[in-house]
Amino acid sequence: MRRLLVFGLGYSASRFVLRAGAGFGHVAGTARTPEAAAERAAALGVETLAFDGLSAGPALRGAVAAATHILVSIPPDATGDPVLRALADDIAAAPALAWIGYLSTVGVYGGFDGAWIDEDTPIRPTAERNRRRAEVERAWIDLGARAGRAVQVFRLAGIYGPGQNAVRNLREGTARRIVKPGQVFNRIHVDDIAGALIAGIGRPAVGPLINVADDEPAPPQDVIAYAAHLLGREPPPEIDFEAADLSPMGRSFYGENKRVSNRRLRRELGCDLLYPTYREGIRACLDED
Known part of the structure; x- marks a missing residue:
């Protein structure tokens, strides 16, 4: 049975759950507080666990161990990625895990005076928040390489x-x-983000970097x-x-x-934009x- 675990049930991730959740036997996600978790559970009809970014309890560790697919939609903080900080070893050891998706931003590229760029363009982030994103992207890709897990980094436009x-x-x-x-x-419509994630799960060898842009x-x-x-x-x-x-x-x-070119999204991932x-x-x- 396919089991999806989503870290951070925010705007984009929640829309993905609404569109793709029926394709999984079980869906769980996280919110920052127990109150927010209860609200998300009621809105989405999925199991929701509290995760404050500092520590993970037994229920969340159990969800990681059972997951076949993990989507990370929590931004880095000043010291790095909260999910990796709390659960990197658990994720690497998850026995059935087949795919990890990480939601990043095209902001990691920096500015190019209006020129076209793609995933092969060297990044040069200028804002501190985007430098942190770039570091976390590398950390997730490195974890996938060490653990033998497919990792796809989705760089989202506005x-x-x-x-x-x-x-x-x-x-x-x-x-x-x-x-x-x-x-x-x-820009990118939130439903096309969901479509990109669905396509990525279907073709996990594409990437690991994928621009999701119109x-x-x-x-x-x-x-x-x-x-x-x-x-x-x-x-x-x-x-x-x-x-x-x-x-x-x-x-x-x-x-x-x-x-931002979306050629890889369209041609290699086979994702048709709505x-x-x-x-x-x-x-x-x-x-x-």
Whole structure:
């Protein structure tokens, strides 16, 4: 029987469970507190265990020992990866484990002045959070090599989907049309992340690095304008990037300008995107929201 264990039942991982959970005989996941675990269990209908990132109890160690597939969706903290810190030996020794998926970010590449990049492009992360991500990617790949387990690192572009999208931001009055000449981003709908994970489980030898991004890197202001068009309203006024009131993290995103190729995702993993550009994805968000 296939048994899935998900570390971190957040937005993307929960959507994957909703789409793919029926393909497993048993699904378990973690949340940071017992209260959050109970909430996730009620929402998803799966066994949910508390994991605070510091220590793992007998129930979680038992879930690791029984797992055939593990998905890690917990970001690193200041000292590394919480899952590896608490459970690396247990995961390496899990007798039936066939696949480990790790959700990372295209932010590990850094900036490339708008040039196209792929998984063979040397990474040069600039933000500290992305340097930590790169270190954790290597740690998971190394664990897989030592333990003889298939590991796939999914580098995700900007995530959007139901409840987290430009249409919702416009309706709530939080959308801003910030313009930085030449700036583009890739995006990925949360359901296409789920599809990539399903495809990865089916082809575990592909990788280990896989970019999960849409077909069309686009300026962020275009996405806001398109969402406004769908809503039949005027888009918010353009704001020059230099004058925009952005947090340090928000400003750092605009410092990493690149076009991310999804050729491996499409050709080697055989993953067909439900939403190949932001247009299809935003239309779907309008309907679902």
